[in-house]
Amino acid sequence: MDLVGYYVRYLAIYLMFGLTMAVSSIEKLTDPVPRWFSDQFGGTFVADVPGLDLAWRLTGALEAVVPLVLLVSLVTLETLPKRRKSWLKLGLGVAALTFAVLAVGRSITSELDGAAGLFLYFGAAVGALLLVIFDESTYREP
Numbered sequence: 472m473d474l475v476g477y478y479v480r481y482l483a484i485y486l487m488f489g490l491t492m493a494v495s496s497i498e499k500l501t502d503p504v505p506r507w508f509s510d511q512f513g514g515t516f517v518a519d520v521p522g523l524d525l526a527w528r529l530t531g532a533l534e535a536v537v538p539l540v541l542l543v544s545l546v547t548l549e550t551l552p553k554r555r556k557s558w559l560k561l562g563l564g565v566a567a568l569t570f571a572v573l574a575v576g577r578s579i580t581s582e583l584d585g586a587a588g589l590f591l592y593f594g595a596a597v598g599a600l601l602l603v604i605f606d607e608s609t610y611r612e613p
Contacts, residue, residue, distance in 0.1 A: 474552070477606070481550050484559075484599050485541055488566050492537035499531025511580050530572070537566045552610040556603050563603065567596035 504527045512518055517526050544550070544558035574589035 477552060478550070480602070485545065488563065488596065488599070489538040489541045492534045492566060492569065496531045496534035496538070499527055500535060511582070512576070515579055517576070533565070533569050533572065537562050537569065540565060556607050559603055560600060563596050563600040567593055567600065570596055
């Protein structure tokens with residue numbers, strides 16, 4: 472039963488972080504900059520450096536890294552209990568970084584409720600990363 476729980480939690484990690492970031496990145500990489508983004512960041516330094524369009528696309532690119540790295544993790548069979556999970560840990564680290572960047576963006580425009588919500592996502596990414604590190608030490612071959 473422990474093994475079933477192991478695979479269920481990894482399924483949840485891959486789905487939660489992979490799909491969340493994939494859907495969000497597709498929007499940012501394919502759609503034009505939305506009005507709300509221009510309204511929110513138009514009066515900040517982001518409008519000047521790097522510029523609103525580039526900031527929108529860079530955020531999308533950062534988000535796109537997560538599902539790509541998680542896909543590499545799946546292909547290399549890191550989900551197996553006794554495997555090192557280097558790609559998965561990298562993906563979760565990039566997810567945490569992405570949520571931190573998004574939270575800072577919300578903070579600089581005084582949208583503190585949104586920043587607080589992103590802080591929770593950041594915490595979830597760090598928590599998942601710690602779980603993976605723990606599992607890696609628990610299931611390692613002697």
